Structure formats: C-alpha cells, structure tokens
Amino acid sequence: MRLTPFYISIICLIFFTNISCVQAEILNIIYTGGVAGELEPCGCSLKTDVGGLARRSGYIEDNSKDLSPYILVDAGNFLGEDTPQGRLKAETMLRSLAAMSYDVVAVLENERGFPPDFLLDLLRRFRIPYISDLEGSKKSFSMMHGKIKINLSVDSEGFKEGELNILLAGTPISDIKSIKGWDIAILSSGDIIDEPQRVNGTVIVAGYPKGERLGILRLKINDQGDILDHENRWQPLGKDIKESEVIKEILKDYDSKVAKILRNEYKPAIEETYIGVSRCAKCHQPYFDSWKVTDHARAWNALERVGKSNDPECIRCHVVGFGEDGGFHRIETTPTLADVQCEACHGKGAEHIKGNYRMVREVNESICLGCHTEENSPDFDYSDYLKKVDHKEIWEE
Ligand code: HEC
Ligand code: HEC
Ligand code: HEC
Ligand code: HEC
Structure with missing residues (x-):
C-alpha cells in the first residue's frame, strides 16, 4: 500500500500519542560558563555592549513564566584574576549569582586561581550550591525535577544510572574525543558552540564567553531522564533587555568599593x-x-x-x-x-x-x-x- 498523506498523519498521530503516553516533560536548562569575571560590559562600543549580570538576571525575571520549568547552572570559570579588584569582583559575582538563585555552580580552573579559604568563605557566605574537586567539597549535586532525578557533576566518572546526568567541565570541545555515561555536557572553555555537538550520545553545549549571551537548552525528557528531543538557543543580552534592579544595586555597591581600591592600591605621582x-x-x-x-x-x-x-x-x-x-x-x-x-x-x-x-x-x-x-x-x-x-x-x- 502506498502511504497517502492521510495515512502518514494517522501514523504520526499514533507516534505522537505514544510519546505523550511515556509522559514526555519539558525542562529548560539555563546555563552560563566561562564568564571570566565579567560583571557588565564597558560600553566603549555599541557593538560590544552585550551581556552583563543585570541584563542576565532581568531577562530571567521577566520571562520566568515562559522559561519554567527550568534549572539555572553555571559550568565554571565564572571568576577572573586574583587581584585586589579581582577579589571584589569575585564577591560581587557570587552575591549576584545568589540573588539570581543559581541551582548550582561548578568551581573550576579560574576559581582555583584564588586561595581556597577566600573562595569557600564566599560560597558559604552567599549559600551557593557548588560542586568542585577542591578538597572537602562535593563533586556531584543531586536535585529532583518532578519524578526525574538530576545529577550534576564535575567528575567525569560521576554519572548515575537512571538519572539525567549533566557534566560541568572546562575542557575545550577539541579535547573531547570520547565521553560516556553523560546525557549532557556543559563546557566553560570559552568555545562558542552554536549548534549542540553530539559525541557518543552526549549533547554538548558551552556557555557563551563572558556571559555575552544566555544559553537555553530545551529538553523533552521521559521520567527515566532519557532525552527524547533537545533544542538550544542563545538569548542575546543587548541594550534592549531590562536590567534587574537588585543586581544594579549590587553593582552600585561594587563601584563604591572599587573607589577604595583606587585610593589604597595606586600610588600618586612621585x-x-x-x-x-x-x-x-x-x-x-x-x-x-x-x-x-x-x-x-x-x-x-x-x-x-x-x-x-x-x-x-x-x-x-x-x-x-x-x-x-x-x-x-x-x-x-x-x-x-x-x-x-x-x-x-x-x-x-x-x-x-x-x-x-x-x-x-x-x-x-x-x-x-x-x-x-x-x-x-x-x-x-x-x-x-x-x-x-x-x-x-x-x-x-
Ligand atoms: C583597553 C582600553 C579601554 C578600557 C580598559 C576601557 N575603555 Fe572605554 N573606550 C576605549 C576606546 C578605544 C573607546 C572608543 C571606541 C571607539 O569609538 O572605537 C572607548 C569608549 C568608551 C565610551 C563611549 C564614549 C562615548 O562618548 O560614547 C564609554 C562610555 C566608555 N568607553 C566607558 C568605559 C568604561 C565604563 C570602562 C570600564 C568598564 C572602559 N570604558 C574601559 C578604550 C577603553
Ligand atoms: C590612552 C588610550 C588611547 C590611545 C593611546 C588612543 N586612543 Fe583613541 N580613543 C580612546 C578613547 C578612550 C576614546 C573614546 C573617547 C570618548 O568618546 O569619550 C577614543 C576615541 C577615538 C576616536 C573616536 C572614535 C569615534 O567613534 O569616532 C578616534 C578616531 C581615535 N580614538 C583614534 C585614535 C588613534 C588613531 C590613535 C593612535 C594614533 C588613538 N586613538 C590612540 C583611547 C585612546
Ligand atoms: C591620538 C594620538 C595623538 C594625540 C592625542 C596627539 N597627537 Fe600629535 N600627532 C599624532 C600623530 C599621529 C602625528 C603625526 C605623526 C607623527 O609625526 O608622529 C602627530 C603630530 C604632532 C606634531 C607634529 C610632529 C611633526 O612631525 O611635525 C606635534 C607638534 C603634535 N602632534 C603635538 C601634539 C599636541 C600638542 C597634542 C595635544 C594637544 C597632540 N599632539 C595630541 C598623534 C597624536
Ligand atoms: C616650551 C615650549 C614647548 C612645550 C611646552 C612643548 N613643546 Fe613640543 N616642541 C617645542 C619645540 C621648540 C619643538 C621643535 C620644533 C621643531 O623642531 O621644529 C617641539 C617639537 C614637538 C614635536 C615634534 C618633535 C618630533 O619628535 O618630531 C612634538 C610631537 C611635540 N613637540 C609635542 C609636544 C607635546 C605633546 C608637548 C606637551 C607634553 C610639548 N610638545 C610641549 C616646544 C615645546
């Protein structure tokens, strides 16, 4: 029998109801990675006036209904360099991530450039769930989404059977030759991956460098955490995005503390x-x-x-x-x-x-x-x- 359009649509209908029978659910993973200490763009040029914490937060606030259900994660390398100003930025960054209610952040290479005491103190002070291979820290973090167990980890061997496994890593995409056991890997290597890559069934994405755009990975999953379908998009964070008032206040506080650094750290002319x-x-x-x-x-x-x-x-x-x-x-x-x-x-x-x-x-x-x-x-x-x-x-x- 030749398949007429009528039969094709019947078959599609059966196929479609089948999927809804196994209870497909939508979950958005909103992700950043490789922000490298960038709090806000300098505004030197219109072209590079993109990104920043206040817009990131403002966008999520204003669109939380459309984005729900979602989890918000940072795949690491969110800090810059360990200088006096860098430490103030680290504090500002973590205070902002806490205000945005990040579900979990990965502490990786850039973060390890700071003394562990300083870093752990900030993470605890702002009560940010984090995973890290620093001594005494947890490498994995579990959370429930309805019936689905989500396992987020920085440990490449840390996947768990029957869960939605998400690896957070600083590895460049070019170094990922093989990967197994993971449903998703979110990189913070500074790579720009426009279309998710597939390696051995793992969906690989990367946070946009410096947080210039927000990554949104939309998943259709069953209740074993198997991914039935996925779609990735970049949310641009240009001048048209409304800034979060809460984050603007945090940044204002940063500006006034920076002035002290200028007074204390820099010597006048001799x-x-x-x-x-x-x-x-x-x-x-x-x-x-x-x-x-x-x-x-x-x-x-x-x-x-x-x-x-x-x-x-x-x-x-x-x-x-x-x-x-x-x-x-x-x-x-x-x-x-x-x-x-x-x-x-x-x-x-x-x-x-x-x-x-x-x-x-x-x-x-x-x-x-x-x-x-x-x-x-x-x-x-x-x-x-x-x-x-x-x-x-x-x-x-
Ligand atoms: C590496 C050098 C450099 C640094 C650092 C820098 N700027 Fe600039 N800035 C420039 C240059 C160059 C231009 C002009 C760009 C052009 O028109 O091509 C500019 C332009 C600007 C303008 C636009 C001026 C106007 O009249 O429209 C603003 C505002 C500005 N910078 C603010 C900042 C702020 C705020 C910071 C710190 C967060 C900063 N700049 C850091 C080099 C710098
Ligand atoms: C000490 C840093 C510095 C140096 C060195 C410098 N500039 Fe600039 N330049 C700036 C900044 C900052 C601005 C933005 C000023 C503003 O608009 O407020 C700017 C703006 C300009 C603009 C205006 C841009 C526009 O939008 O029309 C031109 C043109 C320019 N610079 C050319 C040059 C050239 C050519 C040189 C080298 C011979 C040079 N600059 C060296 C910092 C610098
Ligand atoms: C953005 C960079 C820039 C700034 C700022 C600038 N100049 Fe110049 N100036 C140049 C360039 C480029 C030339 C021509 C190339 C050369 O001879 O080095 C030049 C040439 C000159 C010359 C002539 C040199 C010659 O060979 O005859 C004088 C004098 C001079 N500048 C003085 C000034 C003074 C005074 C100021 C400030 C009021 C100033 N310049 C600001 C870039 C600059
Ligand atoms: C007391 C006067 C005086 C002052 C002040 C002065 N200049 Fe000059 N400048 C001169 C004379 C004289 C020459 C040589 C002109 C010639 O050789 O034709 C000269 C030459 C130059 C030249 C060209 C020399 C070359 O390298 O080819 C530049 C550029 C220049 N001056 C820039 C400046 C700048 C910038 C300042 C301020 C920082 C400044 N001058 C301050 C007197 C002055």
Whole structure:
C-alpha cells in the first residue's frame, strides 16, 4: 500500500500519542560558563555592549513564566584574576549569582586561581550550591525535577544510572574525543558552540564567553531522564533587555568599593614625567586646538557620565599614563592628566621641555592598539581612525 498523506498523519498521530503516553516533560536548562569575571560590559562600543549580570538576571525575571520549568547552572570559570579588584569582583559575582538563585555552580580552573579559604568563605557566605574537586567539597549535586532525578557533576566518572546526568567541565570541545555515561555536557572553555555537538550520545553545549549571551537548552525528557528531543538557543543580552534592579544595586555597591581600591592600591605621582596638555598648548596652540575637538578630549567625561570614573579597569584607557610613575592617579590628585591627551600618543613630555624638543617616541599604530582593542573598539581601522585625529599637516609659525 502506498502511504497517502492521510495515512502518514494517522501514523504520526499514533507516534505522537505514544510519546505523550511515556509522559514526555519539558525542562529548560539555563546555563552560563566561562564568564571570566565579567560583571557588565564597558560600553566603549555599541557593538560590544552585550551581556552583563543585570541584563542576565532581568531577562530571567521577566520571562520566568515562559522559561519554567527550568534549572539555572553555571559550568565554571565564572571568576577572573586574583587581584585586589579581582577579589571584589569575585564577591560581587557570587552575591549576584545568589540573588539570581543559581541551582548550582561548578568551581573550576579560574576559581582555583584564588586561595581556597577566600573562595569557600564566599560560597558559604552567599549559600551557593557548588560542586568542585577542591578538597572537602562535593563533586556531584543531586536535585529532583518532578519524578526525574538530576545529577550534576564535575567528575567525569560521576554519572548515575537512571538519572539525567549533566557534566560541568572546562575542557575545550577539541579535547573531547570520547565521553560516556553523560546525557549532557556543559563546557566553560570559552568555545562558542552554536549548534549542540553530539559525541557518543552526549549533547554538548558551552556557555557563551563572558556571559555575552544566555544559553537555553530545551529538553523533552521521559521520567527515566532519557532525552527524547533537545533544542538550544542563545538569548542575546543587548541594550534592549531590562536590567534587574537588585543586581544594579549590587553593582552600585561594587563601584563604591572599587573607589577604595583606587585610593589604597595606586600610588600618586612621585616624579614629574607627564606634564599635561595645558603646558603643551603654550608652545603648540594649533595642535591643542585640533586635539580639543576630538573625542579624546572628552574621554574622561565619558567615564563620569557612566559613573565609572573611580574604576581602575576603566581609567587606564581614558587618561594619560595611569599606573605609571608620574601618570594619572585620581581626579582629585592629578586633574591635569585626565582625558586621552597629547602624551598618551607622543610620550612623556618632561624631558621634551627641558630643551631637547624631541619627543620620546614616534606615534604609530601599536600605540593606538594599546587602547583601541578588539573588545573596546571593534571598528578600529588605523588609517580611518588616524584621519579623525591626525594633525601632522598643521603649519606652525
Ligand atoms: C583597553 C582600553 C579601554 C578600557 C580598559 C576601557 N575603555 Fe572605554 N573606550 C576605549 C576606546 C578605544 C573607546 C572608543 C571606541 C571607539 O569609538 O572605537 C572607548 C569608549 C568608551 C565610551 C563611549 C564614549 C562615548 O562618548 O560614547 C564609554 C562610555 C566608555 N568607553 C566607558 C568605559 C568604561 C565604563 C570602562 C570600564 C568598564 C572602559 N570604558 C574601559 C578604550 C577603553
Ligand atoms: C616650551 C615650549 C614647548 C612645550 C611646552 C612643548 N613643546 Fe613640543 N616642541 C617645542 C619645540 C621648540 C619643538 C621643535 C620644533 C621643531 O623642531 O621644529 C617641539 C617639537 C614637538 C614635536 C615634534 C618633535 C618630533 O619628535 O618630531 C612634538 C610631537 C611635540 N613637540 C609635542 C609636544 C607635546 C605633546 C608637548 C606637551 C607634553 C610639548 N610638545 C610641549 C616646544 C615645546
Ligand atoms: C590612552 C588610550 C588611547 C590611545 C593611546 C588612543 N586612543 Fe583613541 N580613543 C580612546 C578613547 C578612550 C576614546 C573614546 C573617547 C570618548 O568618546 O569619550 C577614543 C576615541 C577615538 C576616536 C573616536 C572614535 C569615534 O567613534 O569616532 C578616534 C578616531 C581615535 N580614538 C583614534 C585614535 C588613534 C588613531 C590613535 C593612535 C594614533 C588613538 N586613538 C590612540 C583611547 C585612546
Ligand atoms: C591620538 C594620538 C595623538 C594625540 C592625542 C596627539 N597627537 Fe600629535 N600627532 C599624532 C600623530 C599621529 C602625528 C603625526 C605623526 C607623527 O609625526 O608622529 C602627530 C603630530 C604632532 C606634531 C607634529 C610632529 C611633526 O612631525 O611635525 C606635534 C607638534 C603634535 N602632534 C603635538 C601634539 C599636541 C600638542 C597634542 C595635544 C594637544 C597632540 N599632539 C595630541 C598623534 C597624536
């Protein structure tokens, strides 16, 4: 008998009811991984103004009905580097993950860059369920979803029969040649996996680097935890996403603590090396005039506008010589060195005005690239950008 469309639809119907007979359930796994300490985007460029904790949380809050039922997990490498500011970020990160009610987070390579005492103290203080192979920590975490047992683990041998097994790992996708026993693996390696990969029946996804997007893996499962169907999507976290008020408060608190780091960790000028644009202007007025109309002359303003003028990680590229002897320190101590002034390109001026009149260095592309990075200035093109700030052709009397 030839199958007519009518019979095909009957067969589909039987097939379909069959599946509902074994009680397929929907479960969304909302995941992050490889966030690497990123609290919020810097806003240097529209193109890279994506991600951030406040939008992540805001999106989940506003869409919790559509997303339910879901579990929220971080596959690890959510912290950055162990510096004074890095520790403050770690605290802010964990406080935020707790506010978002993460079900479990994996403590992996980046987290182990911090002293265990410091890290464990934070995890306990904010009561965040975590799994880790740190001594004295649990490697696996179990939770129930209706009748389904979910086993989340950082131990590659830690799968359990008859449960929905989810491995959280920092392994790059290229190093995963074989994997067995796992239904799902969520990586935090920084890989971008647009379509879930299948290796030996394991569905492999990876958290979007720096939390720029939110991963949502939608599963259709039976009550043994077998996956009948899966679908992955990226939720973009651009400017249009409403930010969570709770997280915004947490970040505000971070900003005020960062200001203390700036006061305590960075030393003010000892020796005069940079002299500031108003001194250059005395002998090079036309160059000053041409600089004054560029965005470089408003770079400090941009930080003040977004409330980040006390953050060392931002200040660095919006002033002259931050962190160097005689460079910008704080607006209160070195007001004459705010903005991207002459000396950010031409080098320190103190020797120059002693009568040598040669500048310390020649301006070339690598100087621009110190600030115009891929992340902060994705549209940077040397000849295009140079045209907007160049003043070589100015005729001086
Ligand atoms: C590595 C250097 C670098 C760092 C670090 C940096 N910026 Fe920027 N920022 C830039 C550059 C370069 C631009 C101009 C980008 C362009 O237009 O191509 C810019 C532009 C901006 C602008 C847009 C200015 C305007 O007028 O629209 C804002 C706002 C800003 N940055 C804020 C920040 C904040 C906040 C931080 C810290 C979280 C930060 N920046 C850290 C280099 C940096
Ligand atoms: C006291 C006056 C004076 C001051 C202040 C001064 N300059 Fe100059 N500058 C000169 C003179 C004079 C020359 C040499 C002009 C020439 O050789 O034609 C010169 C040359 C230069 C040159 C071209 C030299 C080269 O390397 O080819 C640059 C660039 C320059 N100055 C930048 C600056 C900057 C930036 C500042 C502020 C940090 C500054 N100058 C401050 C007097 C001054
Ligand atoms: C000390 C860091 C620093 C250096 C060095 C630097 N810039 Fe910038 N640049 C910035 C920042 C910060 C901004 C954003 C200022 C703002 O808009 O508030 C910017 C903005 C610009 C803009 C305006 C971008 C736009 O959207 O139109 C141009 C053009 C530019 N820079 C070109 C250059 C070139 C060319 C060089 C090298 C010769 C250079 N910059 C070196 C930090 C730097
Ligand atoms: C964004 C980088 C940048 C900034 C900021 C900048 N310049 Fe320049 N300047 C250049 C470049 C590029 C040239 C041309 C290339 C060269 O000769 O090194 C140049 C050329 C000059 C020259 C002429 C050098 C020559 O060979 O004749 C003088 C003088 C000068 N700049 C002074 C200043 C002064 C004064 C300021 C601040 C008011 C300033 N520049 C700010 C990038 C910059």
